[in-house]
Amino acid sequence: MxxxxxxxxxxxxxxxxxxxxxxxxxxxxxxxxxxxxxxxAEKPAKQYVKIALLLDTSNSMDGLINQAKAQLWDIVNEFTHAKCGNDSRPLLQIALYEYGNDNLSAREGYIRQVLGFSDDLDEISEKLFSLTTNGGEEYCGEVIHTSLKQLEWGKNADDLKMIFIAGNEPFDQGKLNYKDATTNAKEKDVIVNTIFCGNYEQGINTHWKSGAILTGGDYMAIDHNRQVVHIATPYDDIIIQLNAKLNNTYVSYGSVGYAKKELQAVQDANAAELEEAVVVKRAVSKSSRLYKNSQWDLVDAVEDDEAVLSKLDEKDLPSELKGKSKKEITEYISLKKEEREKIQKEIQELNSKREMYIAEHQKEEAGELENAMLSAIKAQASKKNYKWD
Known part of the structure; x- marks a missing residue:
């Protein structure tokens, strides 16, 4: 680069x-x-992969939303192995918009920013699970333009910046021409990828392919109502048990600590409502470098900045650390870190065996949405010297 x-x-x-x-x-x-x-020398500037998901939440899109909920963790896990051209690891940020829903403001074009760019995986999961569908007007050009205007895309030419817009109505609906929106995207070095939920040729005829190729993006058509078949493996139950142990290594602190720790458990439960395999994939994500919670977990916070302990008031500490000396707190955090790293390593090792088992029993487990996104991501990332190990 x-x-x-x-x-x-x-x-x-x-x-x-x-x-x-x-x-x-x-x-x-x-x-x-x-x-x-x-x-x-200064540290090299951090490199980001920034992905904005623009999801149609009109009546017919329940299957799309369910696929996004289930397959978020596959996409995150794939990025665990990504490397930049200088062999550093890129940071992943995801933003989320919904459009085409009657519950949204007509004045805003039936568009809502659900979440700006975030690396908080629990928060991203929470927002995906908050989405509901309702009939409405789907304005693709306008939602692309809105995401370009509202989000902090940055100016680093080495960052990989991508929009994935998914829906099933004509791409040229609305007052704002999609060609103007994609021109704006190209100026910001943002690649627009379009995912038509329906017949491939129908998507071409309704301008979804045109919306992608104007920025060098990919056009894809998926069956958004397809049920993803997950392969159960002998390692799933063990990984789920390790996930529960992993949660016990988190030491909440500060004003948001308790709520964030609760959110962690809620998102585990949300994954379990979908399917056991989704819990496993989420656990794998939680054992990776991309699951960082420095804002509320003392183990991650101290790893980022050892001075954080000297800045904390007694009231910001969890009950198990109140009244403890700095030395005692440091030792406690160190033990939790050691315990966490051991559990994460076990999960990663078991997941390697799990992936081998799946490969032997079924060539491909990935869902429609995940397949479409990963195919585009890898092809476009390679143009900026990103690679996978």
Whole structure:
């Protein structure tokens, strides 16, 4: 990528990694003195994968919403293995819009931002489960334009910025021309991918393919009502049990800590309502680097910044840590971190066996929506030197 190449070209003998600083120490000797200059390089700018999901929530879209709920975790798990061109790991952010629902404001074009860009996986799950369907007007051009205007897309040319819009009505409905919206997207380096829920040729005839190719995106047609068949494996129950143990390693703190810990449990329950396999996939996501909760969990917070403990008031601590010395709190957090890492490693190892079992018993388990999104993501990511290990 061009930014990485520039960085390497100007920082002679500097090794860039995703998680550490490097120093370029250069010694110059003269007859009488030795001059040593040191330069501490800044960490490379974080790279993001930013995905905005624009979902039609009119009456006929219940199947689409259910697929999104179930397959969120497959998409997250896939990104666990993504690497940027400099071998760093990109951060994943997801935003969510709904459109085409009579319960939404006509003045706003029957469009609502459900969630701005977020890396809080529990919050993303919560918002997906909050969606309900109702008849309405579906204005694709307007919802694309709105997401481009409202979201913080950033200006890093190395970020992968994508819109996935899914629906089943003509793409050219509404006052705002979809061609103008996609032109705006292209100017912001945002790729628009369109997912027509219905017959492939019908989607082409109603401009869904045109809406994608204008930004170099992919056009896809899916059966949004297809029931995804999950393969049960001998490892599922063990992973679910480990997930419960994993939850016990979270140490909530601050004003939002208790509510966020409750949300974690609620989203586990929401996954269980769909199917046991969804709980397993969510547990795998929770064992990955993308499940970070520094804003409410002391283990993650201390890992990010050890000084956080000295900044906390007694009232911000959970009951089990009130009245404890800083040393006792530090030891407690360290033990929880060690316990968590052990559980996460077990889940990852079991998931590797689980994936092998699924591969042996069925060639493909992925759902329609997931297949469509991952195919587009990998193809478009490769153009920015992203890769998977």
């Amino acid at each position: 061009k930014h990485i190449n520039q960085l390497l070209g100007t920082a002679f003998a500097l090794m860039v990694t995703a998680s550490s600083y490097a120093c370029n120490l250069k010694a110059q000797e003269s007859t009488n003195t030795t001059l040593i200059t040191s330069t501490v």
